[in-house]
Amino acid sequence: MPNQARPGTGEQAKQHALERLRQAILRGDMSPAQRLVENELAEQFGVTRASVRAALIELESEGLVERILNRGSRVRVVTVEEAVAITECRMVLEGLCAAKAAVAATDGQLAELTGLGEAMAKAVADGEPVTYSELNQELHARIRQFSGQRTAVELLEKLNAQLVRHRFQLALRPGRPQQSLGEHLAMVETITARDPQAAEAAARAHLTSVIAALRE
Numbered sequence: 001m002p003n004q005a006r007p008g009t010g011e012q013a014k015q016h017a018l019e020r021l022r023q024a025i026l027r028g029d030m031s032p033a034q035r036l037v038e039n040e041l042a043e044q045f046g047v048t049r050a051s052v053r054a055a056l057i058e059l060e061s062e063g064l065v066e067r068i069l070n071r072g073s074r075v076r077v078v079t080v081e082e083a084v085a086i087t088e089c090r091m092v093l094e095g096l097c098a099a100k101a102a103v104a105a106t107d108g109q110l111a112e113l114t115g116l117g118e119a120m121a122k123a124v125a126d127g128e129p130v131t132y133s134e135l136n137q138e139l140h141a142r143i144r145q146f147s148g149q150r151t152a153v154e155l156l157e158k159l160n161a162q163l164v165r166h167r168f169q170l171a172l173r174p175g176r177p178q179q180s181l182g183e184h185l186a187m188v189e190t191i192t193a194r195d196p197q198a199a200e201a202a203a204r205a206h207l208t209s210v211i212a213a214l215r216e
Contacts, residue, residue: 013047018055036073091207098203099196100147110192117188133171
């Protein structure tokens with residue numbers, strides 16, 4: 001990244017540190033409970049400690065970072081029960097988005113969902129769980145986007161960010177992609193059929209299955 005895009009101070013520096021940290025956590029480059037040392041991060045990102053501290057405060061509000069008294073900051077640990085509670089909230093919002101997408105999506109967007117479903121089926125057939133996981137996330141993102149429900153989308157993006165670790169572990173669990181494929185294809189089928197009630201039910205059924213898998 002060019003040096004001029006990495007100012008050492010000010011709002012731009014904070015945003016630079018914020019984006020770098022957020023992406024590192026979401027990609028799994030930083031593990032749950034990993035300490036976030038301000039001096040080290042400031043040197044790594046080419047910004048001041050104050051910029052890093054401001055970024056950490058914002059990430060705390062997003063649920064990605066937690067501050068431990070007298071011990072500084074660390075990547076937040078999301079317990080299974082927390083993951084279940086978050087997924088229960090997702091169930092309502094994802095169901096709403098699926099129902100809205102069934103009504104609002106264009107024919108071209110519906111064709112895109114169909115294509116993603118076909119790619120997911122191929123990934124399962126080829127035994128590629130990481131590819132399947134990426135397509136899974138893409139499908140959900142497209143359904144949210146096509147719903148046009150901006151408030152639900154913003155809430156879901158915040159909730160989903162807290163589930164990165166659990167979602168990745170589920171994706172690699174033997175047999176999980178095969179189990180969830182049918183659930184995702186049901187979502188695609190009901191949305192492309194422009195049946196909002198069935199689409200909402202399919203989305204809720206999928207998240208109910210995710211909750212059961214989290215508790216196993």
